[in-house]
Amino acid sequence: MKTIVRRSAMAASAVSLALMASACGGEESTEPERSTTNSTSAKEEQQAAEPKGPTAAELKSMLLKQGDAKGLELGEKDEAADVYAQDSSAFIKADKQACLPLARAFMALPQGSPDATTGTGGVRGLPKKKHYDNPSEGMEAMEKSFGLLAKIRMEMISLSSYHGQGAAQALAGLKKAGTQCSQGFTATPTKSFPKQTDKRQGMDGGFGDGPVKFSSVSALPADWGDESAAWNITLPEQAGSDISVPVRVAAVRKGQVLALFSTTSFNPAHKGQLPEKTIAAQLAKLN
Numbered sequence: 001m002k003t004i005v006r007r008s009a010m011a012a013s014a015v016s017l018a019l020m021a022s023a024c025g026g027e028e029s030t031e032p033e034r035s036t037t038n039s040t041s042a043k044e045e046q047q048a049a050e051p052k053g054p055t056a057a058e059l060k061s062m063l064l065k066q067g068d069a070k071g072l073e074l075g076e077k078d079e080a081a082d083v084y085a086q087d088s089s090a091f092i093k094a095d096k097q098a099c100l101p102l103a104r105a106f107m108a109l110p111q112g113s114p115d116a117t118t119g120t121g122g123v124r125g126l127p128k129k130k131h132y133d134n135p136s137e138g139m140e141a142m143e144k145s146f147g148l149l150a151k152i153r154m155e156m157i158s159l160s161s162y163h164g165q166g167a168a169q170a171l172a173g174l175k176k177a178g179t180q181c182s183q184g185f186t187a188t189p190t191k192s193f194p195k196q197t198d199k200r201q202g203m204d205g206g207f208g209d210g211p212v213k214f215s216s217v218s219a220l221p222a223d224w225g226d227e228s229a230a231w232n233i234t235l236p237e238q239a240g241s242d243i244s245v246p247v248r249v250a251a252v253r254k255g256q257v258l259a260l261f262s263t264t265s266f267n268p269a270h271k272g273q274l275p276e277k278t279i280a281a282q283l284a285k286l287n
Contacts, residue, residue, distance in 0.1 A: 053161030053256030084119035099185035112170030119158030
């Protein structure tokens with residue numbers, strides 16, 4: 001299974017032209033035409049007055065690093081952050097447009113139109129014989145004994161910064177998708193899907209060369225930050241495998257930042273278990 005990342009493109013805003021005032025009492029108006037420059041200035045002033053989120057550099061400093069979350073192996077070199085910095089607006093498509101936010105959240109991809117995004121990925125449950133420079137080394141060791149693979153959990157985390165009500169609106173859109181897509185959906189990587197190895201950061205998105213069908217979506221309890229939501233997304237048995245993979249997704253808004261967490265496990269017993277320790281560690285760095 002291959003790993004992907006996604007970053008939304010900024011939408012351009014249009015400024016309407018001012019209309020000339022109508023004549024009073026049939027007399028020709030002497031009021032001068034309003035300048036579009038004034039309208040533009042007003043728009044810029046309004047945007048300037050809106051609360052701003054952290055810059056890209058500030059977000060990167062807030063993102064979890066190796067050692068911040070006990071038991072989570074992120075690796076010495078975080079290559080995933082470079083991919084999250086790309087424009088990933090066209091990486092994934094969904095058979096139901098209403099479910100696209102969930103398809104993106106499955107990979108902890110940013111929602112809406114953020115001003116900046118960063119992210120990382122890692123693994124819990126690696127053998128404790130040594131520290132792995134890259135979590136994929138530990139995964140390769142565990143794959144030699146497939147029974148041990150069920151003990152690991154792959155986690156992805158992203159932070160996105162918004163201005164104004166952007167973060168709240170992005171979370172609202174994700175919540176709406178969670179309600180509308182309870183019967184499942186199908187996600188497919190597009191031609192712009194990054195062709196990179198699945199060894200980076202231990203991240204494994206579940207995407208091969210074709211579509212991936214999720215059979216159901218159900219809400220999970222969530223109470224973090226200013227507002228939050230979480231879901232269990234069922235990835236049923238795929239061709240050539242008899243393993244049903246439970247995926248948990250959590251979204252937490254804290255001020256102008258929306259944090260996304262996606263956890264995948266090969267162990268059906270992990271169904272419904274959210275990455276509580278990872279979420280707590282990440283939110284602590286957003287204070």
